[in-house]
Amino acid sequence: MGDTILEMKSITKEFPGVKALDNVNLVVERGEIHALIGENGAGKSTLMNVLSGTYPAGSYSGEIYYNGELCQFKTLKDSEAKGIVIIHQELALIPLLTIGENMFLGNEKKNKLGHIDWDLTYNEAEKHMRQVGLNESAQTLIKDIGTGKQQLVEIAKAFSKNVKLLILDEPTSSLNDEDAKMLLDLLIEFKKNGLTSIIITHKLNEIIYCADKATIIRDGSTIETLVKGVDEFSEDRIIKGMVGRPMNDRYPTREHKVCDEVGLEVKNWTVHHPLYHEKIVDNNISFKVHKGEVIGFSGLQGAGRTELAMSIFGKSYGTNISGELYLNGEKVDLKNPEQAIHHKLAYVTEDRKVNGLILGESIRFNTTLARLDKVCSKGIIDTTNEKKVAEEMTEAMGTKTPSIEQQVGNLSGGNQQKALLGKWMFTEPDVLILDEPTRGIDVGAKYDIYCLINQMVEDGKSVIMISSEMPELIGMCDRIYVMNEGELRGELNAKEATQEKIMSYIISAKA
Amino acid sequence: MSTKKENAGSQFNLGAFLTKNSMVIALVVVFVLFYFLTDGRLLYAQNMSNLLLQNGYVLVMACGMLLCILTGGNIDLSVGSVICMVGGMAAVLLTNHGVSVYVTIPVCILVGLAAGIWQGYWIGYVRIPPFITTLGGMFIFRGFGRLILDSKTVAVQDATFLNIFTAYIKIPGLDTEAHIWSPLLIGALAVAFIIYSTISSRSNKAKKGYRQNSAAADYGRAIVISAVLLFYCYLLTQYKGISVMLVWVVVICLIYHFITSKTAFGRYFYAVGGNEKATQLSGINTNKVYFIAYANMGLLAGLCGLLCLARVGSVNGSTGTSFEMDAIGSCFIGGASAYGGSGTIPGVIIGALLLGVINMGMSIMGIGDSWQYVVKGGVLLLAVIFDVVSSRKSGK
Structure with a gap:
C-alpha cells in the first residue's frame, strides 16, 4: 500500500x-x-x-x-x-x-x-x-x-x-x-x-x-x-x-436535411470594442447559415465569437458596427434585442447566471420574459395562460423541477440551462444562436440539449453554435467556422473536420 | 404531477404561514399592544379615520417609491422637496394669483411629473446613480419651492380645492345629520366584490385543473379581510363618513397593485431588479424602465403635494421634509428587498400602516416626537433583520 x-x-x-x-x-x-x-x-x-x-x-x-x-x-x-x-x-x-x-x-x-x-x-x-x-x-x-x-x-x-x-x-x-x-x-x-x-x-x-x-x-x-x-x-x-449505464452515442444522430434557402447571412461584419473604440473585435466577417443547418464557431477565448453573436443580436455588444445582415434573404437593421426577437432571432448566452436568467424569480417568470406579449392582452398578463405555456415549455425541455414556481437559482446547472433554453424556445426563433450551450453541465443534460438542437433543425430552423469543445462541434454541426483574433480563419465541412484540423487553422492564423 | 401539487397546496404549514404573513401578524400585535396601552382610545372612530387620512400621502408616495426600489434598491430622495415645490406652487397660484382650481391642479401635477422626468432622464438614459441624482433633486426642488413661496407660509382657503381632497362623501338620503350610512353601503359592495372574486377565481382554477390553495385558506382570507373592512366602515359611520382623500388613496393603491401584479409593464420592474443584463438581452428597454420609475415617482410626489396642502391647509419652506423617508421605510418594512426585484403593494400598505399605528399610538399616549423617531427606526431595522434572517434559515 x-x-x-x-x-x-x-x-x-x-x-x-x-x-x-x-x-x-x-x-x-x-x-x-x-x-x-x-x-x-x-x-x-x-x-x-x-x-x-x-x-x-x-x-x-x-x-x-x-x-x-x-x-x-x-x-x-x-x-x-x-x-x-x-x-x-x-x-x-x-x-x-x-x-x-x-x-x-x-x-x-x-x-x-x-x-x-x-x-x-x-x-x-x-x-x-x-x-x-x-x-x-x-x-x-x-x-x-x-x-x-x-x-x-x-x-x-x-x-x-x-x-x-x-x-x-x-x-x-x-x-x-x-x-x-x-x-x-x-x-x-x-x-x-x-x-x-x-x-x-x-x-x-x-x-x-x-x-x-x-x-x-x-x-x-x-x-x-x-x-x-x-x-x-x-x-x-x-x-x-x-x-450508471453505457452511453454509446454521445451525440444523437439526425438526418442532415440542409435546405438551399439561407436563414441568416452576414456580410462584412465589423465590430469595435464598446470602450476602446479604435479596437476592432470582429473584422470583416461574412458567413451564412441555411435552413435546417447547424453551424459551429470554433476558436480560442477572445476570438470574438461571443461578441460577433451579440452584435448580430440587436447590437447588444460593441460600437461602430458595420456590415449587412440578411434574414430569410431580406436585409434588416436590428437596433436592439427587442427588434432581434421580433425578427425571430434568439441568442442563448454563455453566462446563464449573469446574462441569461433572473435567478430570484420562478421558472414561469423567466420562461415568458422575452415574449411577455404572447401571454398578454392589452398589457395585462393572463396568468392562467402563462402557467400553461410555462408548464408546457418546462415539460418540452425536460427540466427537472418540483414546479414551475421554483426559483431558477435553486435549480442545478443543467436544469438552469434547460430553463434558459425554454425561455428562448418560447420566443419561437427561426435562427437560434447558442453560446457554449453545454458549459458546466453533465453528460445526460448535454444529450438532452443536443436532441433539442436536432429537433430545431428538423423543423427547418437554423442553429448557430459557439463552443470551446471541439468534439461537440464536430459531433453536432454541418459546417464549422474557425475564428481567431477577431477574424474568420477558415470553414470546414463537419465530415472532414478533426480537432487537429481546427487547431491547425487557429495556429496557422497566428503565425 | 397534479397530485403532487395538490398535496403541496392542501397541507397547512404553520411555520411557512407565520413567515409569509409575518408583517400582518406584526401589525396585529402592535395594534393590540397600543389598543391596551391607550386604554382602547386607539380604536375610537375619529382616530381610526385619521389613521388612514394622516398616512394617506405616505401610501401614495410609497406606491411610487416601490417601483424605484424594485429596479434595484434605488430610492428617490427628492420626494419631500417635490411636495414642497408643487404644494407651494398650488398655494401661490390659488391664493396669490387667484387661478382657477381646474387649471391649478393639472398644472401642479404636470410640474411634479416634469421634476420626475428630469430625474428619470438622467438616471435612465445617462445612468447617473439614482442616489446622486435625487440628492441633487432634493436640494434643487427644495430651493425652487422656497423661491416660489418667497420663504413665507402660504395658506389656501379656496373651498373648491379643499373639497376635492378633504370633503366627506354625502349620499343624499343615506347620510343626514343624524346618521351616516354610506360607508356601510360602500363597504358591503366591496365585501361582495371580494367574495365574488374569490369564488370565481377558485372555480376558474378548478375548471382548468390548476393548483389551488385549500378552500379554508382562500375563504378564511376573504372572510378576515371582509370583516376588517366592514368593521372599519362601521367606525367611519361614527365619524363623518368617507373622506374624498381616502378615495384618492385607495384608488391609487389599487391602480399600482394592478400594475405591479398583473401587467407586463409592471413585471419589467421586477425583472430589472432581479437581473438587469438578462432583462436587457430579453429585449426589454431597461433605460425606459428606470426612466418611468422616476418619472412616475415625480407624478405621485406632485399629487402628494396637493394632498398635503389640502390636508394641512398651508405650505411653507420646510413642508415635506423627510417625507420620502417614511415612504422608503414603509417599503422596506413591507418586505421590499433592499437589492430590488421583490416587494408588493399590499406589503407596502401593511408597512405604512404599521408605522402609522405606532405613530398614532404613541401620540395618543402623549409620548414625544423624539421617542417616536427612536421607535420608528428600531421597527425598520427589526423588520429588515427579521426578513434577512428568516430567509437565510429557510436556506435561500
Whole structure:
C-alpha cells in the first residue's frame, strides 16, 4: 500500500429534506492526482466543502483522517493551517486589487508595527508566481489579466499558504483548451514535487490526460474508484460509471436535411470594442447559415465569437458596427434585442447566471420574459395562460423541477440551462444562436440539449453554435467556422473536420 | 404531477404561514399592544379615520417609491422637496394669483411629473446613480419651492380645492345629520366584490385543473379581510363618513397593485431588479424602465403635494421634509428587498400602516416626537433583520 494522505470514511451529510452525501468514502494517496467525477448535483462539491471545513465538523457524520490523524475542522482556516487548500469554480479574487494584495488577503504580511509590509508582500507574491510560471508584476490589477492567469494566481495563492493537498473545483471550466492544457501540465509538474491534488471536472479528456485515479460519485454515494494502469481508464468507462449505464452515442444522430434557402447571412461584419473604440473585435466577417443547418464557431477565448453573436443580436455588444445582415434573404437593421426577437432571432448566452436568467424569480417568470406579449392582452398578463405555456415549455425541455414556481437559482446547472433554453424556445426563433450551450453541465443534460438542437433543425430552423469543445462541434454541426483574433480563419465541412484540423487553422492564423 | 401539487397546496404549514404573513401578524400585535396601552382610545372612530387620512400621502408616495426600489434598491430622495415645490406652487397660484382650481391642479401635477422626468432622464438614459441624482433633486426642488413661496407660509382657503381632497362623501338620503350610512353601503359592495372574486377565481382554477390553495385558506382570507373592512366602515359611520382623500388613496393603491401584479409593464420592474443584463438581452428597454420609475415617482410626489396642502391647509419652506423617508421605510418594512426585484403593494400598505399605528399610538399616549423617531427606526431595522434572517434559515 502507498502512503495515504487523506481518508474520508462513511461521510454522510444531510440538508433539510435532502441527503446530499450518503456514506461516501474517499482515499487519496500522497503525490497523486485524484479526479472526482459525477453528474451535477451528485455531491462532489459538498464532499469537498466537508473536507475543507466549510461545513464544520458536527454538521456531518463520518470521519476524516489526514496524514493518519483524525481531523475535525471547524472553519476553512483550520483546514488551510494543515495545508488543505480549495480553489473554487468561481474565482474568489477581487478585480480592483493587485495580484499581491489578493494573494495575501486575510493573511497579510505585517511588519513589527502591525501594518502591511508591502515590499515583503510583493516579493513573496512574485516568488510564488514564479513557482506557477506566471510572469506578471505582482502589482498588476486582477482585472487586467485573463481568466487563465487568474486561475494561476489562485494556485500561487495556495502555495503561499504552504499547500500540501490542493483541491480544484472545475478549474478549467472557464478556460480555453490551450490554457486548460497548460494548467493540467502544471499540476503534473507539481505532482513530481510531491503535491497531491484533487480535481473536480466534467471534462473527461482532462481526467484521462492527467489523473492517476478517478472516484465516481452518483446521487451522493461513491460508486467506484478507477486506477490508471489497473482498471480500464477511458472516457466511455467513466461515463458508464457516472450515468450508471453505457452511453454509446454521445451525440444523437439526425438526418442532415440542409435546405438551399439561407436563414441568416452576414456580410462584412465589423465590430469595435464598446470602450476602446479604435479596437476592432470582429473584422470583416461574412458567413451564412441555411435552413435546417447547424453551424459551429470554433476558436480560442477572445476570438470574438461571443461578441460577433451579440452584435448580430440587436447590437447588444460593441460600437461602430458595420456590415449587412440578411434574414430569410431580406436585409434588416436590428437596433436592439427587442427588434432581434421580433425578427425571430434568439441568442442563448454563455453566462446563464449573469446574462441569461433572473435567478430570484420562478421558472414561469423567466420562461415568458422575452415574449411577455404572447401571454398578454392589452398589457395585462393572463396568468392562467402563462402557467400553461410555462408548464408546457418546462415539460418540452425536460427540466427537472418540483414546479414551475421554483426559483431558477435553486435549480442545478443543467436544469438552469434547460430553463434558459425554454425561455428562448418560447420566443419561437427561426435562427437560434447558442453560446457554449453545454458549459458546466453533465453528460445526460448535454444529450438532452443536443436532441433539442436536432429537433430545431428538423423543423427547418437554423442553429448557430459557439463552443470551446471541439468534439461537440464536430459531433453536432454541418459546417464549422474557425475564428481567431477577431477574424474568420477558415470553414470546414463537419465530415472532414478533426480537432487537429481546427487547431491547425487557429495556429496557422497566428503565425 | 397534479397530485403532487395538490398535496403541496392542501397541507397547512404553520411555520411557512407565520413567515409569509409575518408583517400582518406584526401589525396585529402592535395594534393590540397600543389598543391596551391607550386604554382602547386607539380604536375610537375619529382616530381610526385619521389613521388612514394622516398616512394617506405616505401610501401614495410609497406606491411610487416601490417601483424605484424594485429596479434595484434605488430610492428617490427628492420626494419631500417635490411636495414642497408643487404644494407651494398650488398655494401661490390659488391664493396669490387667484387661478382657477381646474387649471391649478393639472398644472401642479404636470410640474411634479416634469421634476420626475428630469430625474428619470438622467438616471435612465445617462445612468447617473439614482442616489446622486435625487440628492441633487432634493436640494434643487427644495430651493425652487422656497423661491416660489418667497420663504413665507402660504395658506389656501379656496373651498373648491379643499373639497376635492378633504370633503366627506354625502349620499343624499343615506347620510343626514343624524346618521351616516354610506360607508356601510360602500363597504358591503366591496365585501361582495371580494367574495365574488374569490369564488370565481377558485372555480376558474378548478375548471382548468390548476393548483389551488385549500378552500379554508382562500375563504378564511376573504372572510378576515371582509370583516376588517366592514368593521372599519362601521367606525367611519361614527365619524363623518368617507373622506374624498381616502378615495384618492385607495384608488391609487389599487391602480399600482394592478400594475405591479398583473401587467407586463409592471413585471419589467421586477425583472430589472432581479437581473438587469438578462432583462436587457430579453429585449426589454431597461433605460425606459428606470426612466418611468422616476418619472412616475415625480407624478405621485406632485399629487402628494396637493394632498398635503389640502390636508394641512398651508405650505411653507420646510413642508415635506423627510417625507420620502417614511415612504422608503414603509417599503422596506413591507418586505421590499433592499437589492430590488421583490416587494408588493399590499406589503407596502401593511408597512405604512404599521408605522402609522405606532405613530398614532404613541401620540395618543402623549409620548414625544423624539421617542417616536427612536421607535420608528428600531421597527425598520427589526423588520429588515427579521426578513434577512428568516430567509437565510429557510436556506435561500
